[in-house]
Amino acid sequence: MSEKLALNTGHEGTTRDQLASYFSRLKAGDMGPLPAVGAAVLLMALFSLLSNVFLTPINLTNLLVQSATLIMLTSALVFVILLAEIDLSAGVTFGTGMAIFVKLNQSSPNTWILNLLLAFVFGFAVGWFMGFFVAKIGVPSFVISLALYLAFPGVMLIILGEGGILTLQVPEVMAIMNGTMPLWAGWLLLALCLAATAAMSLWDRARRLKANLPVRPLPLLGMKLGGVAVIGAVIVQICNIDRRQGGLLSATDPNYHPIQGMPIVVPFVVVILFICTFMLDRTRFGRHLYAVGGNPEAARRAGIKVAKIRMTAFIICSTLAMIAGVFNVSRIGNVESGAGKSIVLEGVAAAVVGGVSLFGGRGRLAYAALGAFVISTIDNGLGLLGVPAGLNFIITGSVLLIAATIDALARKRAGGTLLR
């Protein structure tokens, strides 16, 4: 650090100063992911008290796999929610895409990669179609996506035929949700995550130093990495415990799969979340997405092509949703007409629980993913407790309402500008 700047940049001071300013921001109502983290911890504590199965390695790994679909769908939705738009059809879009995929596999199973690609092209096209109606014609996204939400189950029924259900016969795709990686691969993944986090932080730091800007003390980076390392190590270790011991599946079960090691889906989720976060935080597109979500008129006057940003967001949403579809079909093993109908509202709920504002411009992808994990934990725990499905829905709804209320109250305390 050379000369002293006339204004603060938020990077000044010792580790202690930085922590103090973090806590004062918390007090002022800028809570970030804390409500979602709190909910996750609380729910996990509660379920482990109420059910002696919840904390077993097999259930926790299962929870990880279960949550993958919702995490992907929520991440997809974040792109449009940040614009204060909504895509109610994201679920049935992936349902229809997967119906196309399994149907094409029937006649030409050997070209499954191409068939899968076509499903993604379909997702892309749906996003383009929706974006066109929203950005160019001015149809509210709620309406156009509701139209697709109503139409696509019909399309699925036509594709899938009388039975309304087709099974997935591609072992490679089945492996995503059901296969596991060797034990060392889990640790390697963790090491790569840590390396990537450290590299990005140090890169930013180097750029700040080069620009003569103050930098945060290194111990803070150490704390961040330490946190990631501890949480990551716990997850890897749980996945690496032999789930046969005291597990629910017996080795003679025909559905028996490897029972040790990190599920294959985890690196997929990690990489996609990483790429999307990078896009939102570090590219011009991401900055413009937040700008359009916060104040479209200001964005337009600043020369941002608002319609193009809107189109792109819808295309990303539908295409990413297709990945959620792949996870879904991989887990369930078949596609039914109506696939994806109910999960989309859980995705919206997850984003809100993760602090993403439906008014646009506010919220972070990683926190929304955490929100998805919270909703999945509720599903998983209540399932273990044998709670009737009706009650399950009521509780999920209540959690959404509580999360949105906490968020609204916190914002009100932070200055209330959002509520005006």
Add this chain to the structure above:
Amino acid sequence: MSAPVIQLTGITKSFGPVDVLKGVNLVVNPGKVTALVGDNGAGKSTLIKGLAGVQPYDQGTVLFEGKEVHLTTPRQASALGIEVVYQDLALCENLDIVQNMFLGREELSQLTLDESNMEFAAVKALESLSVKTVKSVRQKVSSLSGGQRQTVAIARTVLRDAKVVILDEPTAALGVAQTEQVLNLVRRLADKGIAVIIISHNLIDVFKVADDIAVLYLGNMVAQLKTSETNHNDVIGYITGIKGSKETK
């Protein structure tokens, strides 16, 4: 004295049968604050929109640094160095000060946002205007006061290397202390050699900050006066039409 940066001659603009600007002349000098005053409906906003390229004039010549230009798009005006700070400021409350100052003109390095260089440039721009009241340049705009927001919007024009900055009623929504701050800022902007055009209804403010006062009355430029050579009553006379047309210079 240096040459005018903008010279308008015989500018007209009609909306259908309504003649809103009826042959307006205006001279704007670098390093000077020119106040544009006039009653509601006199045509101030229409005159400004033409300069901003938002709503092209019908007739008349626009000389920019002595050369004739035709302003037909905002991009064109902005490329010449004409920046407008609208009354509603056009800031994104969900973004921080640096992000707002570079909105739409983000700098990149290695294909990613060059946050550090943008942050440094933003600090320097605010520093050059002696802005000291913001806590951190990474504060979200939603947490700023009205005066601070106005400051950010004005400082943004400095970053864009504006030669002409047009301010539409910059103090209309502000309290006494904040108005004072913004007027000081306007003065410093001019002291940097920028030509400032300020629309205001508050003659006290106008007399505090302006070097020249241009008065529009029903689409005619009835007077362009030196602040030092006139007084409140004169200006009010021109605004209300009690005094007749007297184009100085």
